[in-house]
Amino acid sequence: MTESVLHPQRTSRQAASGGRSPRGDARRHRRLQAPGLPWILPALVLGIGLIYYCIGYTGFISLLDWDGLSPEPEWVGVHNYIAIFQDPVFWKAASHTVLFFIVTFGLQTFLGLVFAVMMHSKIRLGVLYKIIVFVPVVLAPAIMAPVFRQMFAANGQFNWLLDHIGLGFLAQPWIGQESTALPVIMVITIWQWTGLTFVLYFAAMSQIDQSMIEAARIDGAGNVRTLISIIWPSVRGTTVALAILSAIGALKTFDVPWLVTIAGPNNATQFLGTYIYQTTIQLAHAGYGAALSIILLVVALVMAIIFQTAGRERTREKKGAR
């Protein structure tokens, strides 16, 4: 460590005298690269230091039966983990997360793609539409939560709207019943993040070679055919990036289910994030919450590795194609 901290001065002096003294460290001179460890050190201290410290600490707590405050927690080994795998709420939360990811990612991709194509098609008021769709991305979910609670309430504006477009028979207490609470959370999330999907697709589509699209048209491809055969494959990189973002987002979901439905009714909108918060802070089962956190972390890691390998294969394919 000390050595590498001292290195940059030495190398920089060498570099400063550059071409004039070729007798310096030949290997390093050939590389023309100064040691970089001191440069990445702040990031390592902040990122790895703080986060790995917390992970280690959480791992330790997960082996305790602890309320988070008492000075003498009881050592219970892997008991918390065993309890979690027999905990129906945990499985409920896990299945909600998976379902949530599939639905929100699917619909966001569809809507984002459609918006991006339409905005590229010279429609009127395009700029205004773009702003409307993107604004939710910058609004904090915590601030919008009361709005949605009000909107989806039994006497809220959504039922009012249904009434006025002749669908009054569909009106129901959307966030008050188990069957519709989770879809409401999904709708809110889609409302919030479609703007990002749209902007990324919009940018990706600007990079598509126009002559390719024209060639397809000359060959007789219609709008839908062009979308499926030319546009969709061209933006695949963006789709993969968005899939990763959505999956991580699904695992991190907390604000919306917590503030709109308080993870209820009857755990109908329970997610891993909300369950950890509930057990740790509200029920003061810090040990159990920590074990849940570790499981969440392992799932996230496995997922990241899967996506990363998939992404690598993709780049290899791309390189091969060139």
Added chain:
Amino acid sequence: MFEVRTRWGKLLLQVVATVFVLPFLFPLIVMVQGSFAGAGWGNYSAVLGVPGFFRFFLNSAIIAIGVIVLVYVVTMLASYGFAKLHIRAREVYFWMLLVCLTLPEVVLLTPLFATTQQLGLYNTYLSVILPLAALQVPFAVLLTRNFINGLPDEMFEAARVDGANSFRGFLYLVIPLTRPIAAAVLIFTLIGAWNDYLMPLVFLQSQDLQTITLVPQFFVGEFSNDQTKVLASAVLTAIPEIVAYLCLQGLFERGLSAGAIK
């Protein structure tokens, strides 16, 4: 992209676009309309009359600026190191950093709670700024490293031959050339820090430190669940975000897409 030649086709496309866009507008209309229900502008004057209302904005701004400065400095240094300097086992460090990318912030709660209390950092800005910055750094480094990788090595070698040490190379090459990606980092970090709810909820107990994301909760208590005033406070807290977006619209979109397209 779509080619529509007939007038009816154009009209149809316009109608479809409008029908798709309207649901996105609906919650915003509900918010504004709800905030005027009952007392009308009175709701707004009641919210603005609450002592310390602007304190929430100030706190959010302090935290956001703190996180942005920290993330920017740390990210630029690290990305330059990863992309252009010699580090033994460089990919190991990089992967260790990337692992943090997947970390949900709720995992940090218990250890941070215990540690900040021991260190006396609990209920200070730092107890929110540090973890938020730590969570943003991995993604920022990923974006920026990729970007700097794309800058030609010859340029840095030329600078070196001209007598610039790695620090001057950083100052006069990396900083100016990374502006597009710095915009992306800035935007992501700003949205992340400004909109964060969990960290302020847990770590900021005194009301004069709390951020705008805690405003609805505060007003539910303050006005004993008078929805119209809660919605008025939501509108007031949303306005700066919308104004910021409209002013920096180009930066937002360029920044976000610079991150996605390489």
